[in-house]
Amino acid sequence: MQKYHLQNRPNREITSAEEIRDILRRGKYVVIALCRDNEPYVVTLSYGYSEKQNCLYFHVATKGLKLDVIRTNPHVCATVIEDGGYVPG
Secondary structure, three states: OOOOOOOOOOOOOOOOOOHHHHHHHHOEEEEEEEEEEEEEEEEEEEEEEOOOOEEEEEOOOOOOOHHHHHHHHOEEEEEEOOOOOOOOO
């Protein structure tokens, strides 16, 4: 796949490993984007982050659509969401 990531805004790319770890520590939710047979599937999940193992853990059932899609196409895109809570105005 050709690299398009931040092509127009290279100054916005986060390259610091410590900054990435900080985002993963603070985040509570991740949105994962999957695709099977040209049909997209996007889902929001809560996650846990292990700094020691440098990996994310997702709470999912042992069966279901997410796992079926991942088995068919393991290419997954994810975005971590910081929960800023409710901001008046």
